[in-house]
Amino acid sequence: MKTFTPSLFAKSVILFLVTILSFTVSRAQTTVVRGVVTDAKTHQTMPYVTVSFNNSTIGGNTNTQGRYNISTTEKYNQIKVSFVGFKTVVRNVEVGKEQEINVALIEDNHSLNEVVVRTSKRKKYTNKNNPAVELIRQVIAHKKQNVVENYNFAEYKQYERLAVSLSNLSDKFKNKKIFKNYQFLFREQDSTLIGGKTMLPMYMEEKLSTNYFRKDPYSKKQVIEATKQVKYNENFVDNQGLTTYFNRMYQDINIYDNNVSLLSNQLLSPIADHSPDFYKFFITDTLKDQQPNLIELSFTPRNTNGLLFEGKMYVTMDGNYAVQGAELTVNKNIQLNFVRRMQANLVFEKNNDGRYHLSQSNLKIDFGLNKEKGGGVFGERLVTINNFVTNSPRTDATYKGPAQVYATNSEDKDDTYWMQSRPDTLDAAAAKIYKNIDSLQTIPSFKKTMDIATLLLAGYKNYGKFEVGPANTFYSFNPVEGFRGRLGGRSTPQLSKRYYFETYGAYGTRDQRWKYFFSSTYSLNNKSIYSFPQNYVRASFQHDTKIPGQELQFVQESNFLLSFKRGENDQWLYNDIFRLDYVKEFLNHLSYGFGLKKWNQSPAGSLQFQNLLPGGVINNVNTIHTTELSAQLRWAPHEKFYQGKLYRTPIPDRYPVFTLNYAQGVKGLLGGDYNYQNVTGNISKRFYMSQLGFTDVSTEGGYLFGNVPFPLLDIHHANQTYAFQLYSYNLMNFQEFVSDHYASIAIDHNFNGFLFNRVPLLKKLKLREIIDFKALWGGVRDENNPALHNDLLRFPNGASGGTYSLGSTPYMEGSVGVGNIFKILRIDLVKRFTYLDHPGAPEYGVRFFVKFDF
Structure with missing residues (x-):
């Protein structure tokens, strides 16, 4: 009798399963279709495009890279590819086979950007009885439950990559002598993509971090475990400041915030509390083949010049009204300087509790002096979030300390570490940028170019x-x-x-x-x-x-530009x-x-x-x-700046700056003749007011104790140049006012075109309206008044008037200005309101201010 061994039994089972599987497959073969969807005109990949088997509900959407993958065991022989604003495409497929079908969608010229249906009588857009507006109001109402801050505790891993390149470069630039032996530096891509055909990578940085959040007491902390950055010769570039500057330009985009910071401006989010007052919303698709089902909600600004987004978002239909994905761009008429194109893609991932968190954001911005042609600068910031854990508290020590800390040896990670730790793989050009920039800096002609640039921009020859x-x-x-x-x-x-x-x-x-x-x-x-x-x-x-x-x-005291002054200055x-x-x-x-x-x-x-x-x-x-x-105490929470050759250039933000100064004059020490104490304090802050622009406010006060001659009093900052100075009195003469106690306020509000954008003839110029007001209160006590004490130095007189103490009336001046003239110039008409009876006191003046703004 033949023995039935275990191995023979296993083989028999495998043979049986293979037979059953073969029989099943022969009866129900699987059709698998995958591929990439692109825009036929721009050749860009298209995310969130609906791909399904024709005449069925089986399908899905393309991902952020435009890729799709669908399958079925039913005998469908066609797929349908559709996207709002583009012609629907139907393609034949082979039943029961795996195949790759790439599709290029053609724009439907009969479709409108705002998805408006034309009839014999154009229907006026309204918020009333508009299902799209009702939907966005539900999204707004559910914002609090769909943000990280709703959890008691949260933590996640984050990877960031920021890459900046010179973009849209001509062959003439590429073939310059400086790059003769370094053609490998250039990166070629499709000419219709953002950034143009030829790019020269100039900067890249990467960060890997663990982020912790605690609701009560509130704490948000980022521990940077690894960081890598292209570094230039510190004689030419402040590498630390460069990182700060780029990260300020390419900030995190939180669509749940009322205002989104972008390029030192704030754009109103499409799900801000009052977004229906500034946006038009349209339901453009319903995706029932997704779980949960999604509604595609498109939006466009009511005023195309306003600081607003346009694009689409995907809202869940599971009662959470959460954003599952979003594509944000800006209108070509927006009040942003030098921006050719901007595109941000956001992807959200479902948590175990059914809510969503941001899993990836990709922000691309292409800058150029000319909106259409010529070289520019292209930057892309990719953020990937994973290992998202909620309501798992850590020890108190985890949440304490600075908001951002660097782990030991965070800058010393080798290439192997980065290859294993990145959530994706760098393309060949990006992987070589660190080495390429090091090589570039050894080229004599590049050194010479940087030397000249430093002389022109910073004023120093190295x-x-x-x-x-x-x-x-x-x-x-x-x-x-x-x-x-x-x-x-x-x-x-x-x-x-x-x-x-x-x-x-x-x-x-x-x-x-x-x-x-x-x-x-x-x-x-x-x-x-x-x-x-x-x-x-x-x-x-x-x-x-x-x-x-x-x-x-x-x-800076002998700056050539300060040589030109109004009035007497002797x-x-x-x-x-x-x-x-x-x-x-x-x-x-x-x-x-x-x-x-x-x-x-x-x-x-x-x-x-x-x-x-x-x-x-x-x-x-x-x-x-x-x-x-003297002693000085200064606190500037979350301050950002670029350290130049001469001074720090602050990067404006919403955080205040506090400064306290104390000075003690000591008679008899090193020949000093006076005892006195002088205390001054200053608070400066920028207030962002959404669509109404922003306001810079500075308040200051001081008190001098002691008996001193007028050169030791507080001589208030006057301005007799033709340049507009934010924190000086532009129609006050030098040495006109002195005080031993004073308080002041300076308010400068920039409307960012909020008013001009509503005037048809002005909106195309993209001008920005500005108002400014300054007031100074103060005086001189009797003990420091030379009119009452002959031993004190007398207040001087001169051709432009004398020196005075402030009376019961404050010194006040204000101005109205127009900014963004030729994108760099601001002109103010300044009026002085008080003390017009002083000799040489001007009532009006025109002042100029040069500044590059986005």
Whole structure:
């Protein structure tokens, strides 16, 4: 008898299953169809396109890369591809086989962007009894339950990649001598895609992080576990500032926020609380083959110039009214400068509790001076979120500390780590960018180009360990010095990362005097003193001229552009200033500083220091000697800036900046003649007001304790140049007002075209309306009034009027301006409202301001 072994039994089972499977397949073969859907005109892939077997409900949508994959065991021999605004395509398929069918959709010229059905009488769009508006109101009503902040706890992994390239480059540019041996740097793509045919990758950064959220007490923390960045020579570029600047431009897009920050502006979200007042909504499709079923909701701005999106979103029909996906673009007429195209795709993933969280966002923006042609800059930011966990609390220590921290050795991860940790794979061009940029910086012609660019933009010419500049101070003129020549420079980190030196020498042809400056700085954290966070000690000495009350930075006092002034400007000071300063900054943007300042000031030009001796005899005082100890506390939460060669350029945001200064004059210390205390405080903040634009507000107050001559009082910042200055009084004369106690407010509101966009003849110019108002309250107490104390220095007089203390009436001025002229120019008509009886006080003035804005 034959034995039935286990192996024989297993083989018999396998044979039986194969026989049954073969029989089943022969009766019900599976048809599998996959492929990519593109726009026939632009050749771009198309997400969220409906692909189904014809005359059935079996199908699905393309993903964010335009790919689809559908299957059926039924005998359907056609697929149907449809998308609003495009002609529906039907293709034959082979039943029972796997096949790839790529489809290019053709735009339906008879369709309208706003999906309006034309009849003999055009129907007016209205919110009343509009099912699309009712739907969006449900989405708005359910916002709170569909955001991360609705959970008590949440955490997730996040990958970010930001890539920036020079875009739409011509063959002439590509074939320049500088790139002769480096053609591998260029990236070729389809010419109809965003960015154009030829691109030159210039920057990329990647981050991997774990993010933690706690509802009560509120905490949101990002732990960056790995980071990688293209880095340029620090003599030319602030790499840290570059990262900050790009990340500010390409911010996270949270469609559930009322306003979405984009390019230093705020665009109203299509699901903002009052979005039906600014958008038109249309139900353009119902996707019943999805689980849950989805409604495709298209939207377009009522005013195409407004800071609004257009596009479509997919809303779940499961009672959550959550956004499952969204495609956002902007109208070509939008009030955004230099933006050729913008596209953002958002994808949301379902949680275990049935709600949705953002799983991927992809933001692409192409910039150019010319909207249609010429080279530009293309940037793309991809964010992928996974491992989303809710209501799983961590220890308190996890949520405490700064909002963003870097793990140890986060910058030291090797290529193997990144290949294993990225959620996707970099294409060949992107994978080589880090190495390619390093190679590019070794090319002599590239170094020369960067050297010239640094001279033109920052004003410094680099010579390795030392750089000469700034160039705009080499030549200037004023009534006291006449023609003034100046030459200076400073050391670079190539000399030392611990020691820094800065110096200049200047000479005036009229007063025939030499001026000079020298400083030595020691970095306490072995980092460049021009990088954040700073921690240094500096000693400096300056012998130079100065306009009383004008606290300009040393390196800018002889700026050529400041030479042009209105009215008389011949009351100056000669200064000898020795300073010893200590500055300490923290990662949370809290900083403090201590200082010692020995200051000798003497009158120059027509300015005179005079008091009255007993008997009414006028006495000329040659020099005022002061020694001052000071402390400063500054807190700028979430502050962002670009560290330039001269100063930090702030990147505007909604967070306030607090500054508190204290100065103590010490009589007898190093020859000081006066005891006094001076306390000043300042709060500055930008307020975003959605479609009404934004407002910059600065409030300041000060009080001086003690008995001092007028040069030591608070001499309020006046402006006699033709440039509009945000935080100076543009129709106040130099040294016109002094105080020993004061309060001020400055308000500058930019409507961002909210009003002009409603005027047919103006909206095409994309001008922006601006209003500005400044007020100053203050006065001089009796103890510091020279009219009551003969020993005090008398307030000076001059051709443009004298020096006064503020009375019960505040100084006030306001202006109306037009901005965005040629995209860079702002012109203000300024009116002075008070103290018009002062000699030389102008009532009106026109001022100019040059600024690049998006």
